[in-house]
Amino acid sequence: MGRRIARWDRNTALSALAALQLDPRLHVHSVRLYWASRLVAGLAKGGTRPGRSDLQRLLNADFGKSDISRFEDPSEDLFLQAVSTRRGDRRLICGTWAHPTFYTETLLEAAERIADERDLEMLSSVHTLLLLSDLTAERAGLGLRVPGSGRQWADVPVPPDTRLSALAAHPNWSTSALASAKLELSLLDRFIIEDDDLPPTIGSAAGRAELDTRPLLRTPTGILLAVPSAVSMAVRAAIVDHMLETDREQEIGDALLAVQAERLAETGFANLEGVPTRWSLGEATRSLVREEAPGRYVHLELIAGKLSGWREAGFGDMAPANGERQARIIASMRSANEACEGRPGFMAGVTVYLMGGWGPGEVIDFRRPDDLSAWRFAGIDVADAMALGGAKDGTLTDFWRLEVLEDMVQSEGIELQNLSGPLNLHEWWRQTDHTLVPQGRRDLVPPINIAMPTDSLFEARQRAAGAFDRRSVQLPDSSWRTVGRLDPIADFGVLEPIYASYREIRQGTLLGAVLVGPSPLWLRLRSPDTPDRFDDGYQNWKAALHWTSLIADLVDHGDEAAIAPVMIDLRLEPIDDLAATLPTDQELDDAVAVAAYPGERTGTVSASALWQAGARRVDNRAEIALAAGLLEGIQKAIGNGIDRVTAVGRVRSKVPSTDVRWRHAYYPERVADQLRLHQIIGRKFSPVPRSAVSIVKQGHAFGLGYSPGEVIEGRDKCAALLKSLHARTLERLLVSVAHYDRLELVTASLSLLQASIADEQHWAVTARALRAIHGADADGKVSLEHRNATNANLRACAMLAEVAASHAPAEGGSLVGDMDLEELRAVALQHFGYCELLPALMGDRLTPRLVISPTGDLLYDHSFGENTLAPSSTVMHAESRERDIERYDERMANPRDDRGSLEPELVQALEAEFHCSLRTFGDLSAGTCELAIADRRDVVTLRRSELVRRLVAMGLGEGEAIEPVIERLTLRSRDGWADVPSDAFPNDYDLGRFDRPQSIIGRPLLAIDADGDPMIAVAPAVVERAAIHNLSGAYDGSLQDRFWSSKVMRSHVGRASNAAGNAFNVRVAETVAALGLDAAPGVAPWAALNQKATPEMKLLGDIDVLAFSQDRRHVWVIEAKDIKLCRTLAETARRLSEYRGVPRHDNKPDNLMRHLKRAAHVREHVEALTRRYRLPAVPVVHGLVVVDSPQPMAFVETNPSPDATFVRLKDVGSVDWSASRKRRR
Known part of the structure; x- marks a missing residue:
């Protein structure tokens, strides 16, 4: 092989191999291509021009006999990425180095931050090489971010000679081509390898060869980029060598650490900005210990790595474990542990070793000392930590939990072999439904080894690269800014071309760019929000960016060949009065002023307070006016101006819908809106993290006599197991709650509950706009997912608040942090899940077959919920979304004075129930809200007597006593959760049941002690939510029996329920009659058949x-059922058990059986019906059940009779009323 290569012409062979390195389809073969270039560079000295067959023999046959092919791995990173520099984006072929663009970008930025006159030539050389790399990639037709491909260990497909010769021109640069590209050859000298340095490249390890740091060769006509994938290494080596030569290792180390700390903060993974840098063992380090949650500490250690001695140690080989470093890590861990374990409530800690630097690899391998058993260690590359930050479940706490989960799984005898680090573990966790072990594999019984695939890294890194999309964008003054995507989480499936400048944001200025079309469009908001005003600058700036992205393709750039950036400064005048008179179209256009400076390609768009008031209009005319102003400003800045009328016309033609908008200013009538307006909601809405759910689920079904993979079959055995798990999860919830301070946990839970209510209301307000922007399907899918997450939060927080008020310790408990509340919610929802399953099983709806998963979770057949609850919820959510859209006009209106009136009987019942006037009951929510605003706290805690005193002082009750209503709405504290007062029942405290009389929905003022004058936790939005729920239940009778305490109300709701049922009968009859049928409501069978009204007939x-x-040939016996939507799996199972068409346990007919009997009786006596109604012939009798809301009986057959067909009232038009037999739906 060596003799054969020696006969080759070196430049021809290297040109061909370099061309193959520019092909993303050969990414997986990068190792072979790299070593082929090394061999050719060191051995070739002849004149033979190698062709396709020669290269195929070398790459496939020769290397197939050696160990080189063995080192091929699936692609773990992109083939090509861009480095964002102060002179623009520069494309790099990544090759086989880890994170080459990250290390190159951060090291170059660090060097530029400390640069002085000594560095100008070096930096110019580096930028020239990067530009050469970029232009070579452009010649090869490569974009800014290119994934690679190829089949591991397969033959390298070399193109035909003609094609190969054409491709080989891409890495070759003649002196004239260099000049045309403004590339100075002299600036590239340091990267050109001379002939005398070529032979030693054969024996040097990867990263040590001269070709790795000098990838350019001289050719007779110019230069050759012989190893495109070595540009990153060459740039880094040049910078490091220069800094070492100028004795500035510490300066570059400090700067590098600062840059990488900024990158971590930008992605949200960890914030070490502002942390002082210290030096240890010849490298820069930043160290920070913080309390992530009460008693749980994170020790962040960010390192920059050593620079000196890198050439001797080598770059490509992993340096062996360094004993000094290991000792320093252990000492640092021990120091952090000792500092934290002495603090009250210490539970655990973790050292997260953030491995930054500039790229050299190193092994970190040590045994954790026994005295650090409560202190964990986890290491991760900074670049991978940033990739985690771009995932929905990639926070630092998620990372910590995942490390814990890995240990939990391995402690069960499942050895996880992960050769590719934490990011690969995270991706494997995602792929295994957040368990780390494939759950459906019953054969995975411990002890067992599971080897994780290594190619998951590629998906994670590609996803992160697209999410953040860092790039350099030019400003009109010719400077450059590094930007990243404003919203890296694509909730609606589309990553938007809207970016923000990190540098300006750090300085307090909002600077964003829209990258649509040929020219960057910049939008800047310099003035910060004015305190106590309603300008909400960030939201307006963000809305303006969205509109800029919509109108970008309307911009007429003229005939200029050079497309240059445009900068628009946005100026917003704050608004004083939300209830101001709404402006007209003309007033809105006049409220937006434009000034432009074409010579600078800049402009200013100013919006007055009157424009801000226009955000309260039902249509989007205010935003149209702003968008038109932006379009006018951009056009004038370009020097190709248009007038406002033209601009408005173009914008409206582009966005004809009046619903597309991003700003919604409305009078905050709801309590949660008031709390949010005054910025006093203590916690931000967040779904329950999947990492918390994973920790809670792991191993919870072990220890009950069943082993991994075991199957439990039969109703009795399954019921016994579910009862055991119900009891176990309840006990876990109680034990977990008992760890925390009662007042802390109650207020934290209520605060998050109110945040969830506010978020729910915000999504309702934005329904019309989101549908217009993203389409009905996308809005329906995303809003349903969000609604489910919100409902889970509402349920979990209500459970926690109730349990904590009676079961958490009044003194001595721990404080509650976000991490704690995340895991507590997961524990609560796990228990709720088992509250759901047992009724489903006992109702014969859950398949009596359970499986213990390899990780101790319980697996069961989900088809029941998927076939009943899921479609019902989807339908109801879609209809709820439609109602939100219809109510948008009402929400945007001024405060309404006329609220309508209630029936006197309902008013009397409400006043009897709540022991106060209806006005006082209605004003209570607003009174508690006023109290919270006055105290600047969303959850106020005070003695009941003090609550009464303050509310009376505010005017609540207008002289009448309010103590009785406060007492009626108070949920009393008990002596532990198991304590059931004598006037209550155990079911009153069944956390799986909704609408319990002793629950936060019925009694929203939580007593947190059993004192005669108890301490009360008051959450105004929770009070309002309960009031609305209770008023609605009283109005239509949907809340029955023991939910109410007064006989007057119980009598009323009984009558209201009957009246609602009768009213629904009339609605059904009228709807059916409108379809052309002759329909009558409330017909007695004996009357319809002209029979005697015997007791037996009346029983029908x-x-x-x-x-x-x-x-008149078909008659329909219709059962009209105005029954509520099933909200849970348990309610669904109970509903189905009530509609089977069989006798109940007391031998009385269930809710379907009476209807089936009536239909059968009419069918049996159809001749009598014919005579009674003088029909032309004996008709066919059909039975039908019409319901208002989606019911599980419409999706799951409960009785085979055609008369048991269920249809919704809104869908009766689809019934074939003349069919000889009704088909089941």
Whole structure:
């Protein structure tokens, strides 16, 4: 092989190999291509021009016999990425080095931050090489971010000679081509390898060869980029060598650490900005210990790595474990542990070793000392930590939990072999449904080894690169800014071309760019928000960026060949009065002023307070006016101006919908809106993290006599297991709650509950706009997912608040942090899940077959919920979304004085129930809200007597006593959760049941002690939510029996329920009649058949609606059921058990059986019906059940009779009323 290569012409062979390195389809073969270039550079000295067959023989046959092919791995990173520099984006071929663009970009930025006259030539050389790399990639037709491909260990496909010769021109640069590209050859001298240095490259390890740091060769016509993938290494080596030569290792180390700390902060993974740098063992380090949650500490250690001695140690080989470093890590861990374990409530800690630097690899391998058993260690590359930060479940706490989860899984005898680090573990966790072990594999019984695939890294890194999309964008003054995507989480499936400048944001200025079309469009908001005003600058700036992205393709750039950036300064005048008169179209256009400076390609768009008031209009005319002003400003800045009328016309033609908008200013009538307006909601809405759920689920089903993979079959055995898990999860919830301070946990839970209510209301307000922007399908999918997350939060927080008020210690408990509340919510929801499963099983709806998963979770057949609750929820959510859209006009209106009136009987019942006037009951929510605003706290805690005193002082009650209503709405504290007062029942405290009389929805003022004058936790939005729920339940009778305490109310809701049922019968009859049938509500069977009203006949009950087809040949016996939507799996199972068409346990007919009997009776006596109604012939009798809301009976058959067909009232038009037999739906 060596003799054969020696006969080759070196430049021809290297040109061909360099061309192959520019092909992303050969990314997986980068190792072979790299070593082929090394061999050719060191051995070739002849004149033979190698062709396709020669290269195929070398790359496939020769290397196939050696160990080189063995080192091929699936692609773990992108083939090509861009380095964002102060002179623009520069494309790099990544090759086989880890994170080459990250290290190159951060090291170059660090060097530029400390640069002086000594560095100008070096920096110019580096930028020239990067530009050469970029232009070579452009010649090869490569974009800014290119994934690679290829089949591991397969033959390298070399193109035909003609094509190969054409491709080989890409890495070759003649002196004239260099001049045309403004590339100075002299600046590239340091990267050109001379002939005398070539032979030693054969024996040097990867990263030590001269070709790695000098990838350019001289050719007779110019230069050759012989190893495109070595540009990153060459740039880094040049910078490091220069800094060492100028004795500035410490300066560059400090700067590098500062840059990489900024990158971590930008992604949200960890914030070490402002932390002082110290030097240890010849490298820069930043160290920070912080309390992530009460008693749980994170020790962040960010290192920059050593620079000196790198050439001797080598770059490509992993340096062996350094004993001094290991000792320093252990000492640092021990120091952090000792500092934290002495603090009250210490539970655990972790050292997160953030491995930054500039790229050399190093092994970190040590045994954790026994005295650090409560202190964990986890290491991760800074670049991978940033990639985690771009994932929804990639926070630092998620990372910590995942490390804990890995240990938990391995402690069960499942050895996880992960050769590719934490990011690969995280991706494997995602792929295994957040468990780390494939759950459906019953054969995975411990002890067992599971080897994780290594190619998951590619997906994670590609996803992160696209999410953040860092790039350099030019400003009109010719300077450059590094920007990143404003919203890296694509909730609606599309990553938007809207970016923000990190540098300006750090300086307090909002600077964003829209990258649509040929020219960057910049938007800057310099003035910060004015305190106590309603200008909300960030939201307006963000809305303006969205509109700029929509109108970008309307910009007429003229005939200029050079497309240059445009900068628009946005100036907003704050608004004083949200209830101001709404401006007209013309007033809105006049409220937006434009000035432009074409010579500088800049402009100013100013919006007055009157424009801000326009955000309260039902349509988007205010935003259209702003968008038109932006378009006018951009055009004038370019020097190709248009007038406002033209601009408005163009914008409206581009966005004809009046619903597309990003700003929604409305009078905050709801309590949660008031709390949010005054910025006093203590916690931010956040879904329950999946990492918290993973920790809670792991191993919870072990220890009950069943082993991994075991199957439990049969109703009795399954019921016994579910009861055990129900009890176990309840006990876990109680034990968990008992760890925390009662007042802390109650207020934290109520605060997050109110944040969830506020978020729910915000999504309702934005329904019309989101549908217009993203389409009905995308909005329906995303808003349903969000609604489910919100409902889970509402449920979990209510459970925690109730349990904590009676079970958490009044003194001595721990404080509550976000991490704690995340895990507590997961524990609460796990228990709720088992509250759901047992009724489903006992109702014969859950398949009596359970499986213990390899990780101790319980696996079961989910088809029942998927076939009933899921479609019902989807339908109802879609209809709720439609109602939100319809109510948008009402929400945007001024405060309404006329609230309508309630029936006197309902008013009397409410006043009897709550022991106060209706006005006082209605004003209580607003009174508690006023109290919270006055105290600047969303959850106020005070003695009940003090609550009464302050509310009275505010005017609540207008002289009447309010103590009784406060007492009625108070949920009393008990002596532990198991304590059931004598006037209550255990079911009152069943956390799986909704609408319990002893719950936060019925009694929203939580007593947190059993004192005669108890301490009360008051959450105004929770009070309002309960009031609305209770008023609605009283109005239509949907809340029955023991939910109410007064006989007057119980009597009322009984009558209201009957009245609502009768009213629904009339609605069904009228709807059916409108379809052309003859329909009558409330028909007694004996009357319809002209029979005697015997006791037996009366037991049949009335036919809710009797209908005849137009031809009078079909008669329909319709059961009208105005029943509530099933909100849970348990309610679904109970509902289905009530509609089977069989006798109940007391031998009385269930809710379907009476209807089936009535239909059968009419069918049996159809001749009598014919005579009674003088029908032309004996008709066909059909049965039908009409319901208002989606019901599980419509999705799951409960009775085979055609008369048991269920249809919604809104869908009765789809029924074939003249069919000889109704088909089941």
